[in-house]
Amino acid sequence: MIEPTPAASADPPPIMPSGEAPGAAAMRAPLIDLRGVRRAYQLSKVTVEALRGVDLQVRHGEFLAIVGPSGSGKTTLMNIIGCLDRPTAGTYRLAGTPVAELDDDGLARLRSRTIGFVFQNYNLLSRTSALENVGTPLLYQGVSRRERMTRAREALEALGMGDRLEHQPSELSGGQQQRVAIARAFVTRPALILADEPTGNLDTASGAEVMERLHQLHRAGRTIVLITHDAEVAQRAERQVHVRDGRLVP
């Protein structure tokens, strides 16, 4: 149902070095390009502005931390960057594609080939093996079962989860579940990995392990956008932006 996208069919090495990717012209344009983005919610008769004009550019291969307290609008920002939501005003281009012009199916396709999500609460499919969980994004790209399983196994092995392939989420620790989630996020070889408080539910050791895996992906050329309120985690990113009351502050 989903035609193979260039990113999926070009079959680059699992973690591709940034310099060798095709489309050098597109590479010079920012991967994420937000201009004057606003997002308002209609709550009964009151309009609440969660984002009040955000300009943000993220280059290919960057590791950006978006930092802000709860209620600052960083979750709304993440939803928009992750193509789960559309801005009410302003423009957003992801990998050159104007997001506002896409319908729901178009957004789903763009997410499928461009973004890998890592959530605070892992969001793995329950009663489903680690292998099947990691293979799920490939299912919606129309990849054959055999290839799905191969690629999912490779991704899990790359995260040191090779001996937990058939385990269900309920049989894994938090850190292990988050590593499965990271494997699921990069199994499609997306340009962008969007991590929302990935260490929020983890103890220090597991959190450090998960952060190390994200840095590993970054060193191999992935663009990482990390949403967090943890200053310590944010400091290890290449660049930080702070969100306060729906605006970016230096």
Place this chain on the structure above:
Amino acid sequence: MSTLELVRLALSRLGSSRLRATLTMLGVIIGVASVVALVAVGQGATSGITKQLQGLGTNLLTVNPGSTTQGFTRSAAGSATTLTIDDAGAIARLDDVAAVEPEISTQGLVVAGSKNTTTTVLGTTPQYLTVRNYSMWQGSFLNQAAVDSGLREAVLGATTANDLGFGAESIGQTITVNGLPFQVVGILQAKGSVGHVSSDDQMLVPITAVQHYYDSTTKVRSIGISVTTADRIASVKASITNLLEQRHAIAAGGTDDFSISDQAQLLGTVDSISSLLTILLGGIASISLLVGGIGIMNIMLVSVRERTREIGVRKAVGARGRDILAQFLVEALTLSVLGGFLGVVLGVAVSALIGKIAGWGFAFNPVTVLVALGFSLLVGSVFGVWPARQAARLDPIVALRYE
């Protein structure tokens, strides 16, 4: 996503909650099984009754004197004794008539040694056996010579023979009927009863003997006619009507002093009643299938609610609305079709059992099975679409945050 992937996903999902899946399917299983079984019962009953009716005689026409029931008014049926043995002889000469037997009957007290019984004494001819579709159990039937010379010979029905304590060795014994001695020459094979009328409680004697000894008249109670083939019944009926109107000097448009009934009429009536019954039974059973469908919808709605977060995750990793729709629809369809299949198996087993107990045998009807399966597929899609649409329309942001 291919259909195979969807079915695999549905099966693994249903496999992980087996009890719930089984209970949900039970509604469809019972619905489909009752449709299959009740329709089979209706059809089995029909074919059983039809078979018994056909046992009364092959391509049978019966001419009775007087008119039969018109609406709810019975006009002296049988009271007019207008048919004669000569009428029977004339009918026998018509085309396509295989055999004719006139009947005169009287009640008789039959005594054999210390036993006695009261039964119908039927005066008839050798064609009786053919027309009324009887066969001999012991001895032989009345022959033409016995009829010609009015011999006091008797053939007993199976029940009458039993009442008198007669068996295979009793052929040749003498009984008295209303005081006159008769020799038993044969006993009929039992035929069973239709409704409450036993066709085995009777005694057959030459028609001439009844006329001579009990009822000195040439009038007959009825004339049974066997037509050569079923498709000639209507034409023979018409020519008998013509013939008898001529013989009885009835003007065209006048009221006939006889009536002709044929099996086709009776079979037609039975058929229409029983097909109505079958439709009625099937209709009632369909309601339970409908209830089963509502059960599927109920569980699918609960499932969509429970799996809201899963739907959110699937959408976040690239599932489109139609992928989610297909997933939930295929799940509902898998439930209903699997339930339908098991229901067919159960229904066929139940109808075979009922057929065996009731004695009309088992008729497997592939049309019913296909209709029941098709109907369960329809139920699955009708009741699966709405929950699936609910799932497909979920906003991924809301779904991901759903607790």
